[in-house]
Amino acid sequence: MSDEELQIRFDEAYKSKNWEKSKALIDEVIERHPDSIELYLTRAILSSNLKRKNQKEITSDLTIYLDSFPDNYSVKTLRFQSNYLDSKFDEALEEIDQIIAKKGRNPYLLAWKGNIAFAAKKYDIALDSYDQRLKLSGSYEDLRNTYYYRIFSKYFSGNKEGASWDCAFLPDRGFKEDHELMQLIEEDKLVFEELTNFIVPSSSLNKIEEALNNYCYDIDIFQGERLHRSKLIDQFFYLEKVDDLKELLKNPDEVYALNLSDSNLKELPTELFEFKNLEYLNLSSNRFRDNEKLFDDLSKFPNLIFLELNRCYLRRLPDNIAKLKNLMMLSLTFNDFRKINEHIGELSMLKYLDLGANGKLRELPASIGNLRCLQMLDISPNGLNGLRDELANCSELISIVGNAGTIKRLPKDIGRLINLRHLNLGANRIKELPESFGELVGLEDLSLGSNNLRALPKSFSQLKNLDFCGLAYNRFNDFPEEVLGLENILTLWLHNNAFKAIPDDIAELPKLKYLLVDHQIITDENIESLKRINPELKISRHDTRRYVRGPKRKN
Numbered sequence: 001m002s003d004e005e006l007q008i009r010f011d012e013a014y015k016s017k018n019w020e021k022s023k024a025l026i027d028e029v030i031e032r033h034p035d036s037i038e039l040y041l042t043r044a045i046l047s048s049n050l051k052r053k054n055q056k057e058i059t060s061d062l063t064i065y066l067d068s069f070p071d072n073y074s075v076k077t078l079r080f081q082s083n084y085l086d087s088k089f090d091e092a093l094e095e096i097d098q099i100i101a102k103k104g105r106n107p108y109l110l111a112w113k114g115n116i117a118f119a120a121k122k123y124d125i126a127l128d129s130y131d132q133r134l135k136l137s138g139s140y141e142d143l144r145n146t147y148y149y150r151i152f153s154k155y156f157s158g159n160k161e162g163a164s165w166d167c168a169f170l171p172d173r174g175f176k177e178d179h180e181l182m183q184l185i186e187e188d189k190l191v192f193e194e195l196t197n198f199i200v201p202s203s204s205l206n207k208i209e210e211a212l213n214n215y216c217y218d219i220d221i222f223q224g225e226r227l228h229r230s231k232l233i234d235q236f237f238y239l240e241k242v243d244d245l246k247e248l249l250k251n252p253d254e255v256y257a258l259n260l261s262d263s264n265l266k267e268l269p270t271e272l273f274e275f276k277n278l279e280y281l282n283l284s285s286n287r288f289r290d291n292e293k294l295f296d297d298l299s300k301f302p303n304l305i306f307l308e309l310n311r312c313y314l315r316r317l318p319d320n321i322a323k324l325k326n327l328m329m330l331s332l333t334f335n336d337f338r339k340i341n342e343h344i345g346e347l348s349m350l351k352y353l354d355l356g357a358n359g360k361l362r363e364l365p366a367s368i369g370n371l372r373c374l375q376m377l378d379i380s381p382n383g384l385n386g387l388r389d390e391l392a393n394c395s396e397l398i399s400i401v402g403n404a405g406t407i408k409r410l411p412k413d414i415g416r417l418i419n420l421r422h423l424n425l426g427a428n429r430i431k432e433l434p435e436s437f438g439e440l441v442g443l444e445d446l447s448l449g450s451n452n453l454r455a456l457p458k459s460f461s462q463l464k465n466l467d468f469c470g471l472a473y474n475r476f477n478d479f480p481e482e483v484l485g486l487e488n489i490l491t492l493w494l495h496n497n498a499f500k501a502i503p504d505d506i507a508e509l510p511k512l513k514y515l516l517v518d519h520q521i522i523t524d525e526n527i528e529s530l531k532r533i534n535p536e537l538k539i540s541r542h543d544t545r546r547y548v549r550g551p552k553r554k555n
Contacts, residue, residue, distance in 0.1 A: 003032065019049040041065040041075060048082075049202070055086035073099050074208040080116075081200045089120035099212070104372075105132055108211040111146060115198045118149060123157035143302075144175050152195055155185060172276065173302055219328060221352050221375055227399045227422035227445065230352055230376060233329065236280055236306070245271040253277055261285050261308070268297045279303050284310040284331075292318040299323035305349075310334050322346035328373075333357045345370035354378040356401075369393035380424070381405050392416045403427050403447065415439025415459075426450050426470060438462035449473050449493065461485025472496050472516065472542070479503060490514065495542035501526055507533035515539045 001009075006029060013021040026043045033039065044061035047053060062079040066072065080095035096113050103109065114129035130150040134143065147170070155163035167182045184190050223231040239259045242248065248255050249271060257280035258272075265286040272278075278301050288294045295318055298304065305328040314335040322343040324330075329352035337358045344353075345367020353371070355361065356378050362385050369390030376399045377391075386409035387402070399422040407428040415436030420443055427450040438459020443466055450473040460482035463469075468491045469483065476497040483492065484505050491514040494502070500521055506512065507530040517527070519541040527539050 003029075006032075014046075017049075019046055022046050023050060037065055037068045044078065044082075045205075048078075053085070055082050058082045059086065059088075073103060073212055074205045077208050077212065078205075080112075084116050084119070084198075085200060089116055089122075092116045093120065093122075093125070103212050106212070107133055107142070111142075114146070114149060114153075118153055119196045119198065121156070121192075123153045126153040127157075147173055147175065148181075149195075151181070151185075152190065155190055156192055160185060160188070172300075219351065221329065222398070228401055228424060229378075230329070233306075233331070233352065236282065236308075239280075239282065245269060249274055256280065257306075258282070267293065273297075273300060276301070277303055280306040282308040284308050284312065287313050291316075292320055295320045295323060302326065305329065307331070317341040317344060319343050325349065328352065330354070337361045339363070340365045342367045344368075347371065349373055351375045351396075352378075356380045356382065359383040364388050364391065366390050372396060375399070377401070379405070382407065385409070387411055387414075389413065395419060398422065400424070410434055410437075412436065418442060421445065423447070433457050433460070435459055441465060444468070446470065456480045456482040458482065464488060467491070469493070484509070487511070492516070502530060504529055504533055506530065507537055513538060516542050518542055 006025065010022060010025040010029065013025060023043065023046050026039065026046055030036070030039050030043060040061040044058045044065070047058045047061070059079060059082045062075055062082060066075055066079065069075070076095055076099055080092040080099070083089075083092040083095065093113065093116055096109060096116065100109050100113070110129050110133040114126045114133060117123070117125035117129060127150060130146050130153065133146045134150070147166075151163045151166045154166060163185050164182065167178060167185060171177055219232075221230045221232045225231040236257060236259070239257060241259045241261060241263070243263075252274040253276065255275045256277055258275065258278060259282040260272075261282045262285040265283065266289045281298075281301070281304060291314065298307065299320070303326070304324065305326055307324070307327055307329070308331045310331055310333040312335060314332065315337065317340060319341060321341060324347060326349055327347050328349050330347070330350060331352075331354040333354055334357040337355070338360050340355065340361065342365045344365060348370070350371050351373050353374060353376070355364075359381070361383055364379075364384065364387070366388065367390075368388060369392070371394055373396055374394045375396055377394075377397065378401045380401045380403045382402060382405035384402070384405055384407050386407055389411045392411040392413040393416070395416060395418060397417050397420050400420065401422075401424050403424045403426040405428050407425060407430060410425075410430065410433065412434045413436055414434055415438065417440060420440050422445045423440070423443060424445075424447040426447040430448065430451040430453060432453065433456060435457045436459070437457055438461065441462060441464065443463050445468045446463070446466055447468075447470040449470040453471070453474040454476060460480075462485065464485075464487050466486050466489055469486065469489055470493040471480065471483070472493045473496040476499055479499040479502065481503070483489070484503070486492075486509065488511050489509055490511055492506075492512060493516040495516050495518045497518075502515075502517060502522060506515070512534070513536065515530075515537060517539060522541065527541070530539060531537060
């Protein structure tokens, strides 16, 4: 049988999910081509679908593959699962620690580490892993299952009293009471062997890769709307303020959002702790006596993901802000921060951070770069000297709003923000853009008006998806020809700069419809020339005389 015929037979067997036949055929292929490393991975995956699995052979094939491709962490995940199924717990734990060191502590890996350690009766490691897992978000069932195995780990480690206490606190963690489990613990009837049958899901390599890189809970803070603000936050804007919490205690489990702003609170009222399912809490315009106690109390709400503390007279954040591990949205506007605590970088699930209207804040914390899930950063208006280089690590950022401030410098590697679509840094003090700026290829909306720009980097012309670009009120003495590369630009603002002519090439931009230029500098002849090339182009002439008089800006 030729190689071609062998391949056809294999494809047919694989397509029909005849795993036994597929395995036999791939064995023959490998015998003919033992140096084709990819085939060993294929055989390992096929073998894992057999009813009778030989885990040693599967592990061996995966190891052969990984010897050539050591950085394939999805395949490493398959290998630690295979080692677990072969009861090689030490090897499995060593492998999962290597993956965590590279990929970070995410729910998928922490849960697996806890389960493998539990099966190995290494209860201290299991407890630590489950505790870390519980600090991250997840589905109700997933978190409940993790909490149960935390209880089991205490029980089998000899801490029966601790297991009983954790079981009693199930309702405090947002889960239902379990009298049956409590009775089993008290009567010493839990059976270890009945609790160690962890099922290894049959997952594709793509799904494993998604799980390994899924640091961030899937929530759309924009909800398909404008990118300069969060539609999700807007939904709570008109949430009616609550004056009497006792009225809501009739059905506390049904309360998910509360507005307690401007309520003259000095500390959280005791009634508030009855609302275990609370997800959104607005405590703005209150002056708390003890901020450390405040954040300790807030950490008692396991489902809290939105928190507003605007106008709360905060000068600093306490170290224990790191306890609010599940926070996804945090608003701290109109406070009195001089600096932001570095522990804010431990809020690994944070997607929205608003630090606007903190005029005394001169710099963001270095740990801002640890907020890998951050999608929107609002610092408008601000007193910042610049945006830190570490911000370039926040590759999930979609929107940065930082207009009306004192920003002078941008991250040199800002181009690493590959998901950035909206950037508003108008009315700042920016003199130049880094060369990597042109790598922001996803950018759709850019506002850089009222800065000190005299030129654009050559890479600027690579912003092929830019729809709106505002460059008004800068210091361009020569027309910035880099804008001629903006193939999808729809609206372009160029008024209040020093150049005296618009080149005809601008009228040839295929999608340009709206152009705003100076009334006094750009001539009628220039405008008519542009319109002859593109009669559909709408050119508005901006009249500076309509604006407030003041001293002329020095060049």
